[in-house]
Amino acid sequence: MSPVAWWRRAVFYQVYVWSFADSDGDGIGDLPGVRSRLPYLRDLGVDAVWLNPFYPSPQADNGYDVADYRDVDPTFGTLADAHALIRDAHALGLRVIIDLVPNHTSAQHPWFRAALADGPGSRARARYLFRDGRGVDGAQPPNNWTSNFGGRAWTRAPDGQWYLHLFAPEQPDLDWTAAEVRDEFHSILRFWLDHGVDGFRIDVAHGLAKDPQMPDLGEDLDRAGASHPHWDVDEVHDVYRGWRRVLDDYPGDRMFVGEVVVQSVERLALYLRPDELHTAFNFALLRAPWQASALRQAIDDSIGALAQVGAPPTWVLSNHDETRHVTRYGGGTLGLRRARAAILMMLALPGGAYLYQGEELGLPEVTDLPDRVRRDPVFFRSGGAAAGRDGCRVPLPWSGTTPSLGFGPGHETWLPQPPSWRSLTVERQTTDPASMLSLYRTALAMRHQIPALAAEDLTWLPAAENVLAFRRGRDFVGVVNVGDTAAPLPAAADPASLLLASDTISDTLPPATAAWFG
Template sequence: MSRTQWWRRAVFYQVYVWSFADADGDGIGDLPGVRSRLPYLRDLGVDAVWLNPFYPSPQADNGYDVADHRDVDPRFGTIADADALIRDAHALGLRIVIDLVPNHTSDEHPWFRAALADGPGSAARRRYLFRDGRGPAGDQPPNNWTSNFGGRAWTRAPDGQWYLHLFAPEQPDLDWTSDEVRAEFHSILRFWLDRGVDGFRIDVAHGLAKDPQMPDLGEHLTRPGAAHPHWDVDEVHDVYRGWRRVLDDYPGDRMFVGEIVVQSVQRLALYLRPDELHTAFNFALLKAPWDATALRTAIDDSIGALETVGAPPTWVLSNHDEVRHVTRYGGGPLGVRRARAAALMMLALPGGAYLYQGDELGLPEVEDLPDRVRRDPVFYRTGGAERGRDGCRVPLPWSGSAPSLGFGPGHESWLPQPSDWKSLTVERQTADPGSTLNLHRAALSLRHQIPALATASLTWLPAPEGVLAFRRGPAFRCVVNLNNTPVRVDPAELLLASDPYATADTVPGESAAWYMIGW
C-alpha cells in the first residue's frame, strides 16, 4: 500500500487490550501479549492496529477513565512495552493507532484531585464543568441531563458544587473552552506522535463542546431549530482544527478517526472537512438491519455525504460497545452465515474498514455471563436493567481446549470464555480451509491484489429483490444474497464466496460472492 493517504483504504484491526492476549498469566491482556501476536495480524492481512486505552486508570470504565495520558497502566505493561510494540509493528508493515479520550478524565487524574481540593472559582476547577446547584440550598443538579451509563449526569462535590459527567461519576467532563485543556491535549498528541504512533481514534469526538447555558434537555430540544446542548455542538470543530495543525507538523500521513455519533451523515461530514479529521468511525452499516434496502441506504448515504468533503467512508460491523454482529444477525448458524456474507460485502466497499477482534473468528456475543463477573458500569448504574457491553469483550480463544484457550499461560481470564469456543480457536480455524478465519485471510489478500478495490468507485448493478450487487471498476463484482434461497447471476469467474456451494452463476441464500470478468 502506498504511504500516500494510506488510511483512505486501510483495514484496521481493533485490539481490546484487556481481551486480546495475556503474556504474564494474570488473566488480563497486556501490551507484551499484543506484541507477541503481531505476526498473526500481519498474516491476517490487516494494515493497521487500533489499540483501546492502555493508560494508567482506576478502570471504572475499562480504561476510558484516564488518570495519565502519557504512560501505560501497570496491568498492561510499561512505556517501554508500548515503544517496543510500535517498533515491532512498523517492522512488520503494520501501523499503530491509539485511543485518545478527550471528553473526560478519571476522577483520580491529578487535575480533578486539584479541582476538588482548590474549591470553587479556582483555576484547577475551571478545567472541568462545575456548576452551582438549583434550589434554595443548591441541592438539586444544575439541569436534567442524564448520563449515557444511566442516572443523572451530575455529582455533588463535598463543597456543594456539582460536576458534569456524561458517563460515569468517575469520568468528569473537561471544559473545552479552557485554553489550558486545549494546550494539554496538543502536548499529549505530540508525546505519542514523537513515539511513532500513526494516528488516533478519538473517543466521543462529538461530545467535547457544550452549550454554555446548559439548558434542561427537554426544553432545549422543543425550541424551533434547536440543537442538542451537549452532543455535536458546533464549537467542537475548532478543537479539531487545532489538532489537525498539530498532526500536519509530522511526516508519514498520520491520521485521525473520530467516534462521531450524530443525527445525519451530513452532520458527520462536517467533522471531515479538509482542515479537521481525516475519517470517522461510521456506524451506519453497523446499525443497519439484515435487509437489502437498509444496507444499500446506509452505503449510499455514507458515500454520498462524505464525497462532498473529499473524505473516504469507513465501514464496521462490530466494536467493543456493540453486540457482536453474529448475534445481531440472528445468532447460531444463521448469524454466522450472515456475518460471513457481511464481511465480504464490507471488504468490497470503497474506503477503509474496521475489524473488531474476533470478527475474523465469527465469535458471537456471550449473553450468559454471570452477574458477578461483569465490569461494565452500564450494568451497575442501571441496576442490571441493561446487561452492558461485557458480552462482546470476552477474551479471544487462541488454541487448545483448556481454560483460557491459549489467551494466556494461566488458566483464568478476566471474563470467562464459553466452553464451546474451543471449536472457534485460531488454531482450529487455521487448520480448516473453510473456516471464517481463512475466509477473512483470503478476502484481505484479494483486497490487496485487486487494484479496483483500492481505487474504483462503486456502481450498483440490477438485482432481484433482497439481493445487492455492485461492481468496482469494469471487472470486479460483489453479490450479496440476503434471501434464504439461491439466486442466479451472470456467469463469471468465482474468486471467493462465503458459502462453499457458490458457483460461477449461483449465489446461495444468506451468502455473498466475489466475481471477476477477465481476471
C-alpha cells in the first residue's frame, strides 16, 4: 500500500508575512524574520507553512497586486532569502506552500503597462479584459458588475476602453482565454517548483473564467452561484487541469489548495476531481454559527460532498480576510472559551487543518485601529463604511512589555498593537500550562500521536442537546458542548480515559468546552 499523501491530514500554519516577524526594524515583517521563527513553528507542531504574497508589488492590496511573480519585494527581502527560508523549513521537517494570485496582476505589471501603451486590438491588451463602453461615446461601463472592494468593477483607460477589475482598479483581471496567459502561469509554477516549494495556495481560484457575453448581474443572482457570470464559471476547470499536469511532473507530493468560494460543497467538490486541485479551503466551519446543529451540518456536508471525489476535507476558523474567531465567537472570556473548544473540535476532524498566525495565542480582532493607519482598500473604497480586514492583520506579540513586543528590533509596527497584548505574548504563554498556546501545542502533538486521528472516518454518537460527540477509529471520542450550561458526558466518553480538555471537566461537560477521550 502506498503511503498516504502528506497533505491529506496536514496542519498548515498561515504566515501573513507583513505581520509575523520583522528582522530589520522597519516595523514590517519580512522573510528573514519568518526564517528566524521557523523553530517556533516546528515546536508548535504544524506540518507546513503557507506564506502570503511576498512578490514585488506596489502594495495597493498588501501584495495581492503582483508586479513580478518570480522575485521578492525588497520590503520582504531577496530571492536568496526565500531560498534560505525554504531550505531551513525543509531541514526542520516543515513543508512550504506559497500564495499564487492568478485572477489579476498589479497595474504596474509590465504586461498591463504594455496593454495601456499599445492600445485596443494589440497583443498586450488581449492578456486582460478590455471592452468598449456602452452609451454615448462609450462613456458607460460595459456592464453593471461591481468590485469586491466596493464600487464598480470597471475603470476607463485614457484611450476610452474599459478594463475589468473584480477587486481594486490597481488589480486588472487577466483574460484566461488567452494562451499567453496560460503559458505564463505554467512557467511561473515551474519556476517556484524548481526552487523547492511544496505547493501553492491559489487566490480567488473560483474567479478566473468569465462569461464571454459579460451580461449584467441581475438583482436576484447569488454572487457565489453556479450561474454567476464571473464566479465559478465552468471553464475555470480547464485551467486547473493544465496546472495539475505541470505539478504532476514534479516529485514529492506537491499540492494545490484553492481559495474556492462557491454556492455549495457540491460545487466545491468539482474543483477537487482527481485531475484538478488536491484540496480547497472549506469555509463551512468558519461561517457556521456557534450552534450544534449548524456545526454538525457544516461537518457532514463537507465530508459527504468531498468523499465523492476522493478529496479530504479541510477546516479553518480564521484567516487574513476574516474577523478573528475569538471575537467572532463573542469576544472576551466567552470568545476565548469557545475558541479553545473550537480548536479541539477542529483538530479532531478528519482531513487537513489551517491555522492563522496568532490564533494559537488567542488574539482577538483589533476593532479600534485609527483610520490614519489603515491600509485595506475595502476601507477606502467604502468611504470608511466597512472597517476592512486590517483588524486581523496586526503584528504578532512575541515577547517583552514594550513596543514592538518582540516583533522586531524597532519600536514601531505598521499597524499598532493593543497594550493588552502584553499579556498574550509567546514568551508569557510558553510558561503558562493553562494558556491558549499550551493548549495548541498539546493538541497538535497528540494529533500526531493518536493513530485514530490519522484516518478519515467519523461516526456521530448520541449526546445531549447542544453537545456534539463523534468517534474516530475504535477508541477515540471527541465531544464539544456549544451550549451555555453544563451537559452530561456522552455514554461513550469515559472520564477515566480523558486525553485532553479545553477546560476542567469532571462528570459533566462545562459550557463552551471540548474534550478528547481514548
